[in-house]
Amino acid sequence: xxxxxxxxxxxxxxxxxxxxxxxxxxxxxxxxxxxxxxxxxxxxxxxxxxxxxxxxxxxxxxxxxxxxxxxxxxxxxxxxxxxxxxxxxxxxxxxxxxxxxxxxxxxxxxxxxxxxxxxxxxxxxxxxxxxxxxxxxxxxxxxxxxxxxxxxxxxxxxxxxxxxxxxxxxxxxxxxxxxxxxxxxxxxxxxxxxxxxxxxxxxxxxxxxxxxxxxxxxxxxxxxxxxxxxxxxxxxxxxxxxxxxxxxxxxxxxxxxxxxxxxxxxxxxxxxxxxxxxxxxxxxxxxxxxxxxxxxxxxxxxxxxxxxxx
Amino acid sequence: xxxxxxxxxxxxxxxxxxxxxxxxxxxxxxxxxxxxxxxxxxxxxxxxxxxxxxxxxxxxxxxxxxxxxxxxxxxxxxxxxxxxxxxxxxxxxxxxxxxxxxxxxxxxxxxxxxxxxxxxxxxxxxxxxxxxxxxxxxxxxxxxxxxxxxxxxxxxxxxxxxxxxxxxxxxxxxxxxxxxxxxxxxxxxxxxxxxxxxxxxxxxxxxxxxxxxxxxxxxxxxxxxxxxxxxxxxxxxxxxxxxxxxxxxxxxxxxxxxxxxxxxxxxxxxxxxxxxxxxxxxxxxxxxxx
Ligand SMILES: Nc1ncnc2c1ncn2[C@@H]1O[C@H](COP(=O)(O)OP(=O)(O)OP(=O)(O)O)[C@@H](O)[C@H]1O
Ligand SMILES: [Mg+2]
Numbered sequence: 245x246x247x248x249x250x251x252x253x254x255x256x257x258x259x260x261x262x263x264x265x266x267x268x269x270x271x272x273x274x275x276x277x278x279x280x281x282x283x284x285x286x287x288x289x290x291x292x293x294x295x296x297x298x299x300x301x302x303x304x305x306x307x308x309x310x311x312x313x314x315x316x317x318x319x320x321x322x323x324x325x326x327x328x329x330x331x332x333x334x335x336x337x338x339x340x341x342x343x344x345x346x347x348x349x350x351x352x353x354x355x356x357x358x359x360x361x362x363x364x365x366x367x368x369x370x371x372x373x374x375x376x377x378x379x380x381x382x383x384x385x386x387x388x389x390x391x392x393x394x395x396x397x398x399x400x401x402x403x404x405x406x407x408x409x410x411x412x413x414x415x416x417x418x419x420x421x422x423x424x425x426x427x428x429x430x431x432x433x434x435x436x437x438x439x440x441x442x443x444x445x446x447x448x449x450x451x452x453x454x455x456x457x458x459x460x461x462x463x464x465x466x467x468x469x470x471x472x473x474x475x476x477x478x479x480x481x482x483x484x485x486x487x488x489x490x491x492x493x494x495x496x497x498x499x500x501x502x503x504x505x506x507x508x509x510x511x512x513x514x515x516x517x518x519x520x521x522x523x524x525x526x527x528x529x530x531x532x533x534x535x536x537x538x539x540x541x542x543x544x545x546x547x548x549x550x551x552x553x554x
Numbered sequence: 555x556x557x558x559x560x561x562x563x564x565x566x567x568x569x570x571x572x573x574x575x576x577x578x579x580x581x582x583x584x585x586x587x588x589x590x591x592x593x594x595x596x597x598x599x600x601x602x603x604x605x606x607x608x609x610x611x612x613x614x615x616x617x618x619x620x621x622x623x624x625x626x627x628x629x630x631x632x633x634x635x636x637x638x639x640x641x642x643x644x645x646x647x648x649x650x651x652x653x654x655x656x657x658x659x660x661x662x663x664x665x666x667x668x669x670x671x672x673x674x675x676x677x678x679x680x681x682x683x684x685x686x687x688x689x690x691x692x693x694x695x696x697x698x699x700x701x702x703x704x705x706x707x708x709x710x711x712x713x714x715x716x717x718x719x720x721x722x723x724x725x726x727x728x729x730x731x732x733x734x735x736x737x738x739x740x741x742x743x744x745x746x747x748x749x750x751x752x753x754x755x756x757x758x759x760x761x762x763x764x765x766x767x768x769x770x771x772x773x774x775x776x777x778x779x780x781x782x783x784x785x786x787x788x789x790x791x792x793x794x795x796x797x798x799x800x801x802x803x804x805x806x807x808x809x810x811x812x813x814x815x816x817x818x819x820x821x822x823x824x825x826x827x828x829x830x831x832x833x834x835x836x837x838x839x840x841x842x843x844x
């Protein structure tokens with residue numbers, strides 16, 4: 245499990261990470277989303293003991309990254325956003341080297357390396373030189389590498405970047421398997437829909453601030469200032485428009501381009517208010533045919549909240 | 555004990571040696587090096603025995619030994635910066651350092667492995683040249699202990715300049731700049747010390763005119779003891795620089811100053827590298843200001 249407490253990182257006067265607080269339970273997959281420069285890599289580097297925070301701290305499996313980095317390293321598998329490979333190594337030698345560097349005994353390495361290659365689908369590349377692998381293959385090899393010492397926590401910085409659609413789906417499968425193995429995973433990406441499929445929980449970060457976190461639904465309600473209600477009425481559409489425009493929580497009422505009877509109501513009230521609104525409409529004899537809420541796309545919301553603050 | 559052992563027998567060292575010696579280039583390097591040394595020796599012997607007075611005798615043999623030894627020392631000091639100054643920054647530029655730093659390898663073992671593996675090739679080259687010295691033995695004029703001392707000199711110079719190379723490689727991000735800095739350091743040892751020696755000697759002579767057994771003028775001694783070639787030469791020819799060194803009033807043989815200072819420099823450089831390899835994760839508190 246990972247606990248991030250008041251984590252702040254400043255580069256000179258620039259705040260890359262502002263008082264971040266986050267708890268990731270054991271066995272869950274947490275997705276970290278944000279635009280370029282939001283502070284994802286900064287957070288991950290601190291968790292991987294590669295960067296000292298300016299203040300605050302983080303605990304990995306109960307070990308403080310600022311006080312006990314050696315123990316933290318034992319418990320994490322880290323995959324950086326950009327990484328190189330020793331070009332003269334063959335795939336199995338590459339894994340063997342890191343296994344040895346993590347202190348995995350030779351016998352265990354011999355046993356686990358074929359399993360890892362199997363997991364990331366690189367068994368037939370066992371004897372290739374690593375620099376001859378394609379980018380996506382290197383990415384998968386790096387993931388296998390981060391698992392060599394069987395860490396409980398995985399810190400994966402954009403593991404899916406550079407993967408083709410098929411490999412992305414495979415990556416999702418691998419993550420699912422790792423999740424079944426009770427590993428705690430924190431993963432970053434720019435692409436919200438992709439993450440929301442892979443992760444149990446999401447955190448949205450921007451300019452070093454965590455602006456929303458929770459499961460997908462919670463995020464939606466946290467981020468969505470106003471929901472769109474679709475209301476269709478049988479007749480008297482002008483009357484209906486007047487009614488909705490009268491409500492304090494309604495910001496805008498628009499008619500649909502195609503459907504004569506359909507209204508788009510921008511609404512910012514709570515769920516309870518929404519119930520009351522419908523009740524009131526019915527008592528006012530507005531002939532409501534359907535009343536529904538627009539399922540808005542997470543990506544739209546993400547684009548909405550991260551725009552214009554540059 | 556076991557911990558000490560694992561410092562030297564560890565995956566990083568293993569990997570480096572494997573990758574370095576796997577290439578055909580390494581083989582070619584040693585081959586040509588030996589070929590050149592051998593040719594120089596043979597040419598020397600040929601010229602001396604054909605044109606020299608009394609053929610190739612013990613004095614010639616001794617001279618050949620000195621040429622070879624000092625040439626090799628020069629070569630070692632020239633090659634060491636290039637081989638070591640990329641040790642850490644090279645991994646950083648290859649983007650493999652981050653991953654290495656998140657493994658269980660201690661900073662000490664990474665730094666030492668990097669140093670020893672970078673120097674392994676030079677050491678191999680030195681040992682491979684040993685048979686050449688047997689030519690010199692054949693003609694006499696040099697004692698085996700001299701050969702051992704020469705080797706010790708070459709190894710220590712390599713170790714110290716190499717440690718400086720690794721240090722610069724750790725604290726400077728770019729291999730290019732680390733290499734230039736290490737070369738500058740090396741030039742200081744080979745040339746700078748000599749110039750400073752002469753200048754400081756002039757000054758001390760000026761203040762104590764005519765006094766040969768002068769006052770306590772440490773400075774010239776401190777400069778010249780950092781020069782590996784001059785120091786090695788004073789072992790071969792104890793009379794060399796004796797007048798100047800007397801002027802400093804220090805009775806210590808130059809080589810002891812060299813050995814002590816070089817070990818100290820190497821240890822300090824290694825400690826700095828080890829401490830700076832990984833960031834200190836400690837959160838800096840502002841309390842100290844109060
Ligand atoms: N060493 C550094 N010195 C100064 N500023 C830095 C340094 N490293 C990162 N930053 C700044 O910190 C901010 C956060 O960077 P970070 O790499 O964490 O972003 P990110 O969320 O990973 O972005 P991306 O999606 O592009 O990978 C950026 O504005 C970046 O310019
Ligand atoms: Mg990043």
